Amino acid sequence: MIDVLTREQIAQAEKQTVGSGVDVMLLRMNAALAVVGAVERIADKKSRIAVFCGSGGNGYDGSIAACRLKRSGYDVAVYTVGDVNKFPCDALAYARNEGVSLHAAEKYGGDADIIVDAIFGIGLNKPIVGKTAELIDRLNAENGTFRIAVDIPSGLDANTGEVLGTAFRADATVSFTCYKLGMLFGEGRDRCGRVTIENVGVKTDGNIKVYNDGDFKPYRRKPSAHKGAAGRVFIIGGSGGMIGAPLMAGAAAHAAYLNGAGTVTVCLPSVHRAAASARAAMAMMKFLPDTRDGYIRFEKQWLDEIISKAVAIDIGTGMGVAPDLKRTVEYLSENFGGVLVVDADALNAIKGDHAFLKSGKAKVVLTPHVGEFERLTGKPATTENAAALARDIGGIVVLKSATTIVTDGKQIRLNVAGTPAMAKGGMGDVLGGCITALSCAYEPFDAACIACYRNGMGAERAVSSYAETMLTARDVLKFADYDEL
Numbered sequence: 302m303i304d305v306l307t308r309e310q311i312a313q314a315e316k317q318t319v320g321s322g323v324d325v326m327l328l329r330m331n332a333a334l335a336v337v338g339a340v341e342r343i344a345d346k347k348s349r350i351a352v353f354c355g356s357g358g359n360g361y362d363g364s365i366a367a368c369r370l371k372r373s374g375y376d377v378a379v380y381t382v383g384d385v386n387k388f389p390c391d392a393l394a395y396a397r398n399e400g401v402s403l404h405a406a407e408k409y410g411g412d413a414d415i416i417v418d419a420i421f422g423i424g425l426n427k428p429i430v431g432k433t434a435e436l437i438d439r440l441n442a443e444n445g446t447f448r449i450a451v452d453i454p455s456g457l458d459a460n461t462g463e464v465l466g467t468a469f470r471a472d473a474t475v476s477f478t479c480y481k482l483g484m485l486f487g488e489g490r491d492r493c494g495r496v497t498i499e500n501v502g503v504k505t506d507g508n509i510k511v512y513n514d515g516d517f518k519p520y521r522r523k524p525s526a527h528k529g530a531a532g533r534v535f536i537i538g539g540s541g542g543m544i545g546a547p548l549m550a551g552a553a554a555h556a557a558y559l560n561g562a563g564t565v566t567v568c569l570p571s572v573h574r575a576a577a578s579a580r581a582a583m584a585m586m587k588f589l590p591d592t593r594d595g596y597i598r599f600e601k602q603w604l605d606e607i608i609s610k611a612v613a614i615d616i617g618t619g620m621g622v623a624p625d626l627k628r629t630v631e632y633l634s635e636n637f638g639g640v641l642v643v644d645a646d647a648l649n650a651i652k653g654d655h656a657f658l659k660s661g662k663a664k665v666v667l668t669p670h671v672g673e674f675e676r677l678t679g680k681p682a683t684t685e686n687a688a689a690l691a692r693d694i695g696g697i698v699v700l701k702s703a704t705t706i707v708t709d710g711k712q713i714r715l716n717v718a719g720t721p722a723m724a725k726g727g728m729g730d731v732l733g734g735c736i737t738a739l740s741c742a743y744e745p746f747d748a749a750c751i752a753c754y755r756n757g758m759g760a761e762r763a764v765s766s767y768a769e770t771m772l773t774a775r776d777v778l779k780f781a782d783y784d785e786l
Contacts, residue, residue, distance in 0.1 A: 302516050303498050304479040304507035305715060308423045308459040311478065311505075318503045328502050329358075332452075332477050333365035335499035336417065339449055339475040340370060344415055350377040351413035353406060353440070355420040355455070356387040363419025363451050364392040368399040378413075380406040382420045382433055406436050416440055418469040419451040423459035423481055428466030441470045450474040453481055454492045462487020470494075478503045480511055482684075485704040485715060509684060509713040514758070517751055520561070520742045531563030532741025535611045536584075536734060537629075538618030538645075539569040541595015552727055552774055553618055553734030554584035559778055560738035560752065568607070570597045592624070599625035604632055613640040615737040617647030618730050626650040634661030640740035640748075644668045644733040652677045658694040665696035666745050668733055674700050684713050699736070699749045701729060705757075707749045714750050718757025720772075722764050727774035732756055755781050 306314070319325050340350060352367040354360030360382070370377045379401055381388060396403055418440070420433070429437065437456060440448065448471050453459055456468030462483040474493040476484065478501055483489050534557045554565045565584045570591035587607075590598045597620065607614065614633060620626055627650040633641055634657060641663035643651070648669050651658075655677065658665045667690070671682040680686045684706055691698040692710035700706040705716040732752055739748035759781030763772055766780075 302510035302512045302714075304505045305482055305485065305509040305511060306479050306505060306507045307482050308426075310507060311423060311459075311481070311503075314478070314503050314505045323502060329362055329365060331501035332362040332499075333369060335475050335477065335501060336362060336366035336419075336449075336451055337369045337373070338499070339473060339497060340366070340375075340415060340417065341373075343447055343449075343473075344375065346374055346376075348375065348414040349412060350375055350415045350417065351380055351409060352377060352417040353380045353382055353409075353420050353436070354388075355382050355422075356384070356389075357422060357424065359419045359422030359451055359455075361389055361392050363417055364396050364401075366417070366419075366451075367401050368395055371399050371401045378402045378404060380404050380409050382406045382436065407432070409436075411439075411443060413446060416443070416446055416448045417451060418448065418455050418471065420469070421455040422452050425456065425465060426458070429456050429468075430466055434467045437467050437469050441467075448472050448494075450493065452477050453484060457483055457489060457492050458487070459483045462489035464488050464492070468492050473497065475499055477501045479505050479507065480715075482509070485511075485717060486683075490703050490717075508711075509715065511715045511717055512750060512754065513718075514754065517743075517747055528563035531561060532612040532738070533610050534562040534565045534734075534737050534741065535568055535587075535607050535614045536565065536618070536737070537568040537589075537597070537607075537614065537616040538620055539573050540597070540619060540621040540623060540646075541570060541572045541591065542621055543619045553615060553730045553737075555775070556731040556734030556778055557615075557738035558584070559781070560735045560755075561742055562613075562738035563741070565734075565738075566607075568597075570595050596621065596623035597625065597629070599628045599632070601632070604629065604636075608633070608637045611637070611639055613642065613737045613740040615642040615644060615733045617643060617645035617650075618733065620646040620650075622646070623650070627654075631657055631661075634658050634663045634665060636661075637663045640664045640666060640737065640745050642666045642668060642733050642737045642740070644729065645673075648673045648677055653679065655690075655694060658696060664740075664745050665694050666699060666736060666740070666749060667694065667696065668699040668701065668729065668736065668749075670701040670729060684708070684715075688713055697745050697749055699732075699753065701732070705753045707746065707753060709746045712746065716750065716753040716757055718754050718761060720757075720760045720764050720769070722767070722769040722772035723757070723760045723777070725772065725774070728756070728777070731774040731778060 450471035735752035
């Protein structure tokens, strides 16, 4: 796993590393070599490289990288941003000694193939204005130029992802030691491009981490396994006013089967009996008593029947403003001893009143997107607030967005796998089915992490075969690698 830190945490980690006896120039050289590697991955000897350096540490790293590129035979020039008298004398002397041409940024003629942004680092905390802002906007507007940011794009707040006046728009960012929190939230994902994390020798140990496929043990069934032992999953959803609800529930059920559930039962209001039966695939169907308007009614008898059989339950998809929905969630929370995934309309039903979840028997997983989270809690969708909600319910929160937050209130894991093509209805329904099924084999926290990563990687693969706007939730399932974890 890779740490995600704030600027204050990184500064403290660097201070401790240098305090332990590590030479700061060794760290700088490691950083410069990481930049060189990022440039060499996309450059050839004919490439014209322009390195824009500020007077701080970020510019120092950029100038050393320019010297190393020059020594390797690249056509490279350094453009100084700001008062040249404030630049470290040794860095400028090194550049001149290596034959790197030095110019004021105003002299840049727009003729580079590769631009390296080493203007501002993570310490920037005020808006960029004046000539520097105009320069960054001009660099962003260039066509046919590949843009690389050093550590973080200049102008991006390292803690929040806010754009401070203006910000460099990178095609790739080579970031030192760890992810910076602001790279993953706000406009961070838009401004950073493809991110590479390079270890330059600073030790960190943060509570927030980005994970990947190597961070969870694979699950393999025993040779003696049977469908009952593999886990019985129930998907409760649908309402009379939402004709597509059976299809959404069906997508969740299909996802549950692909993620290892032994049996899947889709529970719908009776009004959908004909439509759902015609579309049924592998999932079993159970039709529940409903109101005249097609909302599922609370009846203890059918709930007890599900509780007696289920290992994991997913509730909320397409249920609308069902009058009995909150009461149903409360009953399941109090009486079901398995994993209860609360999604979609079930989240809206308990907004502002979810304290009861902590005292129930169920292992609860809430899966809100940003809007649902803010309605549920009345607070912004941040890592801190997601962790606070997880503690409030004594369960797991999966806060879905471009960077998805998975937390049990103590651990915070960030999923960055995925693509903008997933910004489409039905993706959350499929994810709910995946989490529910995986909870039959893994602890809920791990199940949620694996489901988010698996779906994200499936979407990344799928966009190589589909136009980004064409991708559907079922397409994601086709391309997910179920041996990946």
